[in-house]
Amino acid sequence: MTALRLTGPVVETKVGFVTSKKVGGAVVRNLVRRRLREIFRSVRGEVLPGFYVVTSAKPASEEATFEELRMEWLLLARRLSILSASQ
Numbered sequence: 001m002t003a004l005r006l007t008g009p010v011v012e013t014k015v016g017f018v019t020s021k022k023v024g025g026a027v028v029r030n031l032v033r034r035r036l037r038e039i040f041r042s043v044r045g046e047v048l049p050g051f052y053v054v055t056s057a058k059p060a061s062e063e064a065t066f067e068e069l070r071m072e073w074l075l076l077a078r079r080l081s082i083l084s085a086s087q
Contacts, residue, residue, distance in 0.1 A: 001057055001069070001072050002055070005080040006051065006052040008052050010050060013049055014051075015040050015054070017033045017054075017055050017057065019061070032057050032062065036069065046083050047082055053080065
């Protein structure tokens with residue numbers, strides 16, 4: 001999984017999730033996107049405002065469990081410095 005952070009004139013952080021056809025069929029891609037959206041929802045209160053964040057799922061995401069995706073996304077979020085200090 002990779003992520004990109006851009007600053008912009010937004011009050012609330014906005015996120016987008018990209019899953020290419022390399023991730024799997026439509027059902028699998030949608031499952032990965034749903035999981036990523038839920039992960040973001042669970043940490044939304046910890047995310048700093050004012051960013052655009054795009055997360056791109058890699059083919060390994062197809063086999064990853066929810067918890068593995070969550071740990072990877074949190075790692076990327078920390079690297080991007082979009083989480084508050086409490087996270």
